[in-house]
Amino acid sequence: MNSENVTIYDIASDAGVSIATVSRVLRGEASVSEATRKKVLDAIERRNYRPSSIARGLSSRTTHSLGIVLPKLLNPHYAMIFTGAQEEARKLGYTMSLFPWSSLDTREYNPAAMLAERRLDGLIVCVEYLPPDHDERVLSALQDLRQYMPVVLIGCVPPSYDFPSVSNNNAAMMEEIVRYLASLGHEKIAFIGGVREDHDPLRRDVGYENGLRDARLPYVSSYRVYCRGTAEDGAAAFTGMLSSLKREYWPTAVIALNDLVAMGCMASARDLGLAIPEQLSVIGCDNLFCTPYLVPPLTSINTHQQRTGTRAVQLLISGENKKETADWELVERASCAHAPKS
Amino acid sequence: MNSENVTIYDIASDAGVSIATVSRVLRGEASVSEATRKKVLDAIERRNYRPSSIARGLSSRTTHSLGIVLPKLLNPHYAMIFTGAQEEARKLGYTMSLFPWSSLDTREYNPAAMLAERRLDGLIVCVEYLPPDHDERVLSALQDLRQYMPVVLIGCVPPSYDFPSVSNNNAAMMEEIVRYLASLGHEKIAFIGGVREDHDPLRRDVGYENGLRDARLPYVSSYRVYCRGTAEDGAAAFTGMLSSLKREYWPTAVIALNDLVAMGCMASARDLGLAIPEQLSVIGCDNLFCTPYLVPPLTSINTHQQRTGTRAVQLLISGENKKETADWELVERASCAHAPKS
DNA sequence: GGCTATAATGATAGCGCTTTCATAATCAGA
DNA sequence: TCTGATTATGAAAGCGCTATCATTATAGCC
Numbered sequence: 183m184n185s186e187n188v189t190i191y192d193i194a195s196d197a198g199v200s201i202a203t204v205s206r207v208l209r210g211e212a213s214v215s216e217a218t219r220k221k222v223l224d225a226i227e228r229r230n231y232r233p234s235s236i237a238r239g240l241s242s243r244t245t246h247s248l249g250i251v252l253p254k255l256l257n258p259h260y261a262m263i264f265t266g267a268q269e270e271a272r273k274l275g276y277t278m279s280l281f282p283w284s285s286l287d288t289r290e291y292n293p294a295a296m297l298a299e300r301r302l303d304g305l306i307v308c309v310e311y312l313p314p315d316h317d318e319r320v321l322s323a324l325q326d327l328r329q330y331m332p333v334v335l336i337g338c339v340p341p342s343y344d345f346p347s348v349s350n351n352n353a354a355m356m357e358e359i360v361r362y363l364a365s366l367g368h369e370k371i372a373f374i375g376g377v378r379e380d381h382d383p384l385r386r387d388v389g390y391e392n393g394l395r396d397a398r399l400p401y402v403s404s405y406r407v408y409c410r411g412t413a414e415d416g417a418a419a420f421t422g423m424l425s426s427l428k429r430e431y432w433p434t435a436v437i438a439l440n441d442l443v444a445m446g447c448m449a450s451a452r453d454l455g456l457a458i459p460e461q462l463s464v465i466g467c468d469n470l471f472c473t474p475y476l477v478p479p480l481t482s483i484n485t486h487q488q489r490t491g492t493r494a495v496q497l498l499i500s501g502e503n504k505k506e507t508a509d510w511e512l513v514e515r516a517s518c519a520h521a522p523k524s
Numbered sequence: 525m526n527s528e529n530v531t532i533y534d535i536a537s538d539a540g541v542s543i544a545t546v547s548r549v550l551r552g553e554a555s556v557s558e559a560t561r562k563k564v565l566d567a568i569e570r571r572n573y574r575p576s577s578i579a580r581g582l583s584s585r586t587t588h589s590l591g592i593v594l595p596k597l598l599n600p601h602y603a604m605i606f607t608g609a610q611e612e613a614r615k616l617g618y619t620m621s622l623f624p625w626s627s628l629d630t631r632e633y634n635p636a637a638m639l640a641e642r643r644l645d646g647l648i649v650c651v652e653y654l655p656p657d658h659d660e661r662v663l664s665a666l667q668d669l670r671q672y673m674p675v676v677l678i679g680c681v682p683p684s685y686d687f688p689s690v691s692n693n694n695a696a697m698m699e700e701i702v703r704y705l706a707s708l709g710h711e712k713i714a715f716i717g718g719v720r721e722d723h724d725p726l727r728r729d730v731g732y733e734n735g736l737r738d739a740r741l742p743y744v745s746s747y748r749v750y751c752r753g754t755a756e757d758g759a760a761a762f763t764g765m766l767s768s769l770k771r772e773y774w775p776t777a778v779i780a781l782n783d784l785v786a787m788g789c790m791a792s793a794r795d796l797g798l799a800i801p802e803q804l805s806v807i808g809c810d811n812l813f814c815t816p817y818l819v820p821p822l823t824s825i826n827t828h829q830q831r832t833g834t835r836a837v838q839l840l841i842s843g844e845n846k847k848e849t850a851d852w853e854l855v856e857r858a859s860c861a862h863a864p865k866s
Numbered sequence: 867g868g869c870t871a872t873a874a875t876g877a878t879a880g881c882g883c884t885t886t887c888a889t890a891a892t893c894a895g896a
Numbered sequence: 897t898c899t900g901a902t903t904a905t906g907a908a909a910g911c912g913c914t915a916t917c918a919t920t921a922t923a924g925c926c
Binding site (some may be wrong): 536545555556579583584 | 903904905907908910911912913925
Binding site for chain 4 (some may be wrong): 187189190191201202205208209233234235236238239241242243310497
């Protein structure tokens with residue numbers, strides 16, 4: 183642009199020293215006399231010099247930049263993970279680039295090529311529930327990437343994947359949620375899960391069933407449905423479930439995959455004239471910013487997504503090969519109440 | 525990592541050609557015989573070779589990567605801008621890195637230094653309403669950056685900033701919103717604006733006043749308050765306004781800075797026993813994903829943030845020095861109705 | 867004063883590519 | 897068969913740094 187690129191040579195000649203000395207000053211090495219250091223810093227200031235991270239990266243073989251791959255930022259769930267990761271990266275002196283999930287998924291070109299070329303110092307990948315054919319391709323893309331940089335996974339990690347990771351213990355979460363609802367007197371508890379959780383060792387539906395068993399409640403297959411994670415899908419799934427059931431068998435509580443799905447359920451319940459929480463308790467997951475402003479405010483699960491992002495970065499940098507589980511807690515709001523008497 | 529880094533030399537010797545030829549194949553130059561091209565591609569495949577974008581960037585002086593600076597991704601408004609920008613960048617063969625606003629703002633170290641060092645091919649900056657002292661520092665940071673890469677601004681761009689930009693015509697938006705509410709019979713229309721819009725040539729409050737004048741409605745200063753853009757702030761601002769007013773002077777409609785603030789107003793109204801939309805019409809801005817699921821669904825303004833992001837990238841790449849205005853439209857939902865009779 | 871340890875600086879070889887420029891091979895046309 | 901284009905390749909000079917090793921200046925000591 184404007185100023186022709188100032189290089190280390192310009193600074194060196196301005197300050198009357200060698201480029202090695204300038205480089206020492208840049209990297210904060212101790213063995214430079216105060217007088218020289220000052221000359222160099224003055225020249226840098228005068229010329230408004232900024233060392234090129236590109237050149238630096240080439241010769242030092244480290245770029246101080248990390249990457250994160252996620253499905254879509256428009257879902258606040260991922261925005262939170264990203265934010266946590268980004269802040270931690272920044273603290274540790276790294277920048278963070280974001281890549282859409284399609285970077286791994288597409289067939290247009292070698293999926294991981296672009297990422298591999300970037301010579302990142304590390305990569306975080308948020309793994310969603312994958313259709314089976316994707317699964318293999320993604321795994322091979324990940325293996326490929328791993329040749330170039332350390333990789334940490336977030337989310338649903340199939341047991342066959344041998345990667346460091348941070349994931350939720352969805353099963354335990356669901357177990358406790360069922361217990362919670364049972365303690366409120368609910369006996370007809372519906373469950374809306376995510377499609378294709380089969381690969382998840384900590385899948386929610388297992389926790390749901392265990393929870394029912396613990397509470398000595400019968401498992402009713404019609405109470406269990408699956409959907410993709412949007413509000414529309416949630417509404418459709420819930421409406422579908424109710425329409426297949428006689429009114430007296432309608433559930434008195436529903437556990438949703440996430441808050442978006444819960445929002446869909448609430449809309450659907452409103453359409454059907456079901457009062458929340460009097461006739462139906464609803465519980466979501468993710469604790470999105472809008473949950474307190476829904477009517478009634480939505481009870482949800484805080485899964486500490488930011489902290490998940492943070493931990494992923496820490497694992498990446500430290501190089502530990504751990505599989506971690508994020509902790510979580512129930513955030514009680516007004517959408518859950520005692521089961522109706524009838 | 526695993527495989528020692530394969531370089532262009534390895535491929536060259538594998539294929540029995542010079543590195544110049546390998547480079548030609550990589551860049552898809554025409555002047556390579558089919559036979560040679562095949563030999564090279566085979567070697568690349570065999571060794572699983574990926575050219576280093578770092579080295580490439582150093583010698584070609586272009587990185588094919590863009591940056592975007594924004595306040596916070598947790599606000600879906602910015603997530604939408606980012607998504608639009610990212611998709612367009614990808615289409616054009618660029619990657620996009622995200623930097624928190626504090627990159628420009630902090631005093632800890634030279635604000636723009638990190639960005640300048642990255643030698644991006646271009647940078648988008650989302651400018652928020654700034655406190656006056658920030659304003660100068662940000663401007664100088666932007667000027668500084670501009671020496672290294674083209675910069676495009678999004679959002680509130682002070683007239684003194686001579687940068688290409690994409691912004692909203694907030695004034696025109698507000699004018700039309702006031703007209704809309706007036707057409708529904710509202711006469712007491714409140715307005716919650718953003719703090720420090722003073723620098724915005726298209727500031728909302730100006731549009732608000734113009735709208736009132738056009739509708740021949742009196743301007744009442746108590747109906748106009750300001751807040752930062754969160755739901756909590758919105759609730760506080762609205763509650764504050766009402767508490768300073770006798771009940772008969774309470775507004776029958778409120779225009780909020782954005783949907784978050786509108787959500788705050790709705791909560792506040794509910795607390796005060798005001799029915800929406802029977803006693804109070806509420807209108808937000810940004811058309812967030814959750815607006816249809818609020819009770820009642822929130823009328824809002826679609827400002828096409830994704831398209832804004834897209835355009836910003838196009839301006840960046842094309843190098844046009846234009847100041848553009850995004851278009852927008854009212855999305856009517858149930859939170860606005862005719863003014864109450866009384 | 868002479869000699870070694872220490873601190874400060876310089877020369878220079880990469881890092882892995884792109885990009886001239888030079889050279890060799892191929893092919894029309896006369 | 898020879899000439900001048902044209903096409904296909906190679907050699908080598910950067911790009912702007914880091915990092916090693918060599919060199920010089922400074923100090924400390926007997």
